[in-house]
Amino acid sequence: METAFDFLTMAVFAGLIVLFLQRSVGDDPTEDSIWQYLIASVGCAVSNYLGNNSYTLLGLIVLVVTLIFIYYVLRPLDRWRQP
Template sequence: METVWDWVTVFAFAGLVTLMLQRSSEEVLRDKLWHYAPPAIGCAIANQVGNAAIEDGQALYHVAAIAIMVAVVVYVVKVLKPELPRI
């Protein structure tokens, strides 16, 4: 846990795990376990790309890592459809 990307991806993964555990305790399952694989893999890839950006000093890697994390969030919202809090 040395870089910002480590923290960002671990928090995103923790949220994903929390959603999975919450849904696995429901009587009627909304989704399958494999539905959580793409965003989990996306978090791992974004972490690697973001850390490479820090090590190599390449701004393009930061842009790629941000794009991957946005794709992870879009996938979670569109496919897993969590109930978002109302304000």
């Protein structure tokens, strides 16, 4: 791990892993599909690749789009908002 993209994408990917594991063992069934996590993971990988190969702006754009996808599709904060 040498670049900022390595650390950023690894942090997002680690968050995805925690979210997936938390929802897979929870009592409430979720409507998440494994494909949604795959899309977000590929977004992290593409962002890291682009950022490490001198496409910094494009890598940042892909990372932001990936974070937006995670927020709107996987909804990691919905359980905190429920009473």
